[in-house]
Amino acid sequence: MDFTHPEVQDIIVQQAISVSRCGLLDGIIFDYWRDEDDVLHGYVSVEAQLQARLNIVRRIRAATRPNFLIQVNSNTAILPHTGKYINGLSMETGIPNWGKTPEEREAIVTDIEKTVVWAEENMREPRINAIFREAFRIDEKPRSANFQWVRLITTLSLTHADGYAMIQHLGLPWGDDRHWHDFWNADLGQPASETQQLYQETEGLYIREFTNGWAVYNHSEEPQTITLPEEVQGIASGSVGTEHTLPNLDGEIYLRVKPGNPADVNGDGVVNILDLVMVAQAFGKDGLQGDGAVNILDLVLVAGAIGAGGAAPSAYSLDLSIFSATDVERWLASAQGLGIGDANFQRGIRFLEGLLASLTPKETTLLPNYPNPFNPETWIPYHLARSAEVAITIFDTKGTLVRRLALGNQAAGYYAERGKAAYWDGRNEDGEAVASGIYIYQFRAGNYAASRRMVILK
DSSP states (O other), rough: TTSSHHHHHHOOOOOOHHHHHHSSSSSEEESSOOOOSSSTSSSSHHHHHHHHHHHHHHHHHHHTTOOOEEOOOOOOOTOTTGGGGOEEEEEOOOOTTTOOOOOOHHHHHHHHHHHHHHHHHHHOSSSOEEEEOOOOOOSSSOHHHHHHHHHHHHHHHHOOOOOEEEEOOOOTOOOOOOOGGGGGGGOOOSSOSSSBBBBBTTTTEEEEEEEEEEEEESSSSEEEEEEEEEEEEEEETOOOOEEEEOOTEEEEEEEOOOOSOTTTOOOOOOOSHHHHHHHHHTTTTTTTTSSSSHHHHHHHHHHHHTTTTTTOGGGOSSSSSOOOOOOOHHHHHHHHOOOOHHHHHHHHHHHHHHHHHHHHHHSSSOOOBSSSSSSSSSEOOOOESEEEEEEEEEEEETTEEEEEEEEEEEEEEOOOTTTTEEEOOOTTTSOOOOOSEEEEEEETTTTTEEEEEEHHHH
């Protein structure tokens, strides 16, 4: 559209005035806005395009209320001519180039950061600068890189501006979409300090205090350790304490810790396997970290606190069969996908790895049935070192098939107690009760096979 044409400018200005007067919206956003770029591709001069933009924003300002918002998407370009008429940038900063060299990654973040700083210093009040960043296509990069972008862009925005951040995910099976991340649920409260404040004069390490905690953004080219004046908990890392380490090109939100240990879920004064059980049973309910819902971060927080005690999962007297190896494998994959290097978080991952080992037998084994002798029912326990198709076939002493129990594909784990072991009700394939005597049960799981005897005594 040739916005340099006077009639087109009239239409744009009248539409903006209508939005201002309707009382339903706070303002408007212009996309693809540049002061010194040829967005019309040579159709008219760059000077004419700049003059047209100036005419449009000046006329809108003259005809609308003082607090009517005009935002523009200039990507990471600054606006030396029109900026004073505009309330902020809606910065569409493109797909991250995270797979390139460290120097290129630094340059990308530096470009975004410089534009935010310029916009905060030069644009009109009320000022809202928002960063819009596209995530990696899910078939090209690990999830941990996307989570890092969420933390980085969010904390950049929190420490440098009073705006917002949004991440768009590309390449999803159902198409491109925007998603809410748990990291954004942190209740920081209201700003309690100014923007763009360095932590202890460390170049590139920014910190901003809020009523409920701190946001920290690290663009210093190396990991940094910070010490906060009181005990806090990292939303992404789960780390609790006053001293925290943050990698380069990353960010974290630290919330003030409420009285009591957040990892002590049942409030008994001790963080142990019982707390982990309660977290596992409460997924999707109120979170431990002020982030809205119980999720993998809460689980790893508790696991890390347990791991700090030094005891291996197998040392606990509580029956670990309340967990399944499949669940723990899923938790581990989710936690490792977050790519968080915090010491407590990594300790939690190590504890979960130990828990998985405790839940995974070293070898597949068929165990004696119980009770034995029995009448009319019995349970056949076994261990699986790896997932497999499991079947039990029961014969009489003549080799005649009595009953086949097809148990399907089962995950690695211990199938010993009555709720998990194979069950036989003492009936044949026709549903008839079998006679007293000796029976052979043959167990197959993948390439493993074993047989044992059992006795029905009526």
